[in-house]
Amino acid sequence: MQNTLKRWQLTRFGPHNLSLEEHPVPTPGPGELLVRVEAVSLNYRDKLMIENGMGLPLAMPFTPASDMCGTVIATGAGVSRWREGDRVISTFWAGWTDGAWPADSFALGGTGPGMLASHVVLNEQWAVAAPRSLSAAQASTLPCAGLTAWFALVETGALRAGQTVLVHGTGGVALFGLQIAHAHGAQVIVVSGSDDKLAQARTLGASHGINRQGAADWVSAARELTGGRGVDHALEIVGGANLGRSLQALAQGGRASVIGILEGDEVSSSVYPVILGRPTIQGISVGHRRALEELVRAVDATGLQPVIAAEYDYTALPAALAHLTRGPFGKVVLKF
The missing domain is CATH 3.40.50.720 (NAD(P)-binding Rossmann-like Domain)
Known part of the structure; x- marks a missing residue:
C-alpha cells in the first residue's frame, strides 16, 4: 500500500488558497473503510464551499467535495458491510440512512470530511455499492446530483x-x-x-x-x-x-x-x-442512503449513462473549477 496520499485543502477561503498537500495514508479505525479514490465529481455547492464556506463552522485545513467513487483497500475492526476490493460511492449525508433527516447527520465536504484526496477514510455506513454498469467517473456523479433528482422525482x-x-x-x-x-x-x-x-x-x-x-x-x-x-x-x-x-x-x-x-x-x-x-x-437537500441504493439499482437496470462534460486529472482542480463556473453540459469530474 502507498504510504502517502495527496489531498486538496484550504487554510482560508478562496480558490487561490487551494493547495495540493501530501499526508501519510491513514489506518481505518473500528467500523471504518480506507478507500483508494478513483474519481471525484464536482458540484456547484463545492465551488461555494471553497469560496466562502456557505456560513458553516468549518475546521481548517478544509478539504472540499462530497462525491467519490473508489475501491476499498483496507477495513477496520468490526466492519461487516464491505471487504477489500469492493467498489463504493460515498453518501452525501453521513448518518442519514432512511426516513426523516436526523439532526446529528452532517454533509461530506462540509462539516464532514472532504473527498478530494487520493485516499479517504469513511465510516462503513457512509458508503453504497457502486453501479456495476458505470465507470468510476460516471459513478462518482450519483451521490449528490443523481440522488437529488431521484429524491425529488421518484422518492418523494x-x-x-x-x-x-x-x-x-x-x-x-x-x-x-x-x-x-x-x-x-x-x-x-x-x-x-x-x-x-x-x-x-x-x-x-x-x-x-x-x-x-x-x-x-x-x-x-x-x-x-x-x-x-x-x-x-x-x-x-x-x-x-x-x-x-x-x-x-x-x-x-x-x-x-x-x-x-x-x-x-x-x-x-x-x-x-x-x-x-x-x-x-x-x-430537496439530496437524500438518504436507502434512496441512493435504489438509484444505483435503477441505473444498472435501465442502462442510464450520466452525462460528463469533462474529466480532469486530480492535479488540475483550478481548471476543473473554472469549467464548472462556465456552466457545463453535465458533470465535471476529477480522476485520481
Missing part, C-alpha cells in the same frame, strides 16, 4: 409515465432529472439559454426545449406545450424569483422541488399561483 414525487417534468438548465441535477423522467415514461421540457444545449438535451430524451433568451414568456410556452394544463413536476434549480415562474407553469396540484440557489438564497412568488394552483412546494 411519485413520478409516473405520462406526466410532464420541467427542468431548468443543463447542469448535473437537471440532466439527471431529464434522464430519470425519460426512463419513467414522462415527457420532459428543458428551459435553457442555449440552443446548442437544448439540441443536446433532445438527444437524451427531452420532448421539448424552450430558449429562455428567445421566448418572450417561457411560462406561457411551457403551458402551451402541455395543452394549457401545465407541468406535473418542476425541478427549481435557479432559485430567487424563478420559483414564482415555475409555480405559474405547474398544473393544478403539481409539485415544485426547490433545489438550487443560482439566483440567490431567497425565493419569491406571488401568492396567487399557490392559492389557485394548490401546488406542493418541497425543499
